[in-house]
Amino acid sequence: MNLVPSTGAGVKASVEFELVQVSKDGLHFYVHRLSRDVGDAIVIGTRDFTFLCGQGEGQYLLVLIRNGKILRGEPKPYGDLEKADVIEVTEFLSRPEGRAPDDADGSQ
Numbered sequence: 001m002n003l004v005p006s007t008g009a010g011v012k013a014s015v016e017f018e019l020v021q022v023s024k025d026g027l028h029f030y031v032h033r034l035s036r037d038v039g040d041a042i043v044i045g046t047r048d049f050t051f052l053c054g055q056g057e058g059q060y061l062l063v064l065i066r067n068g069k070i071l072r073g074e075p076k077p078y079g080d081l082e083k084a085d086v087i088e089v090t091e092f093l094s095r096p097e098g099r100a101p102d103d104a105d106g107s108q
Contacts, residue, residue, distance in 0.1 A: 003032065003048045004061055008068040017063065023088045027071075032061040053093060064089065 005011050011030050012019075021029040039059030042048045050073070051061040064071045064081075071080035073089070081089065 003034075003038075003042075004051050004063055004070075006070075008065045008070050011063050011065060011070065012068075017061075021092060023085070025082070025084060026066050027085055027088060028065040029092055030063040030065060032063075034059045034061065058096065062092075 003016070005014055011017050014032075016032045017030040018032070019028060020031050023029075036057050036059065039052065039054070042052050048061065051063055052059065053062045054060050062073075064073055064085075066080075069080075071085075073079055073081060075081050075083070075086050
């Protein structure tokens with residue numbers, strides 16, 4: 001199963017991924033909401049698993065992109081995230097199902 005395209009351009013072009021937030025520093029948050037069956041089928045240790053967030057019916061893939069490049073979701077020096085990015089990602093993950101700040105209650 002390869003749900004996450006290999007490039008930032010592929011994520012941006014995908015109809016499955018929705019841009020839900022852009023940080024002041026240009027970090028783009030792309031979300032692909034998953035059914036429970038699809039989320040549960042993602043195997044630990046796979047590339048898709050590294051993007052998997054949530055649990056049960058609220059599973060989704062979160063891909064972070066800056067300057068067209070998919071970022072490794074760990075703080076520097078092990079990943080691509082700056083300290084400010086880590087704070088924004090943590091705040092994002094605290095919201096239900098990876099919703100944008102103005103959509104935290106799930107309504108649109």
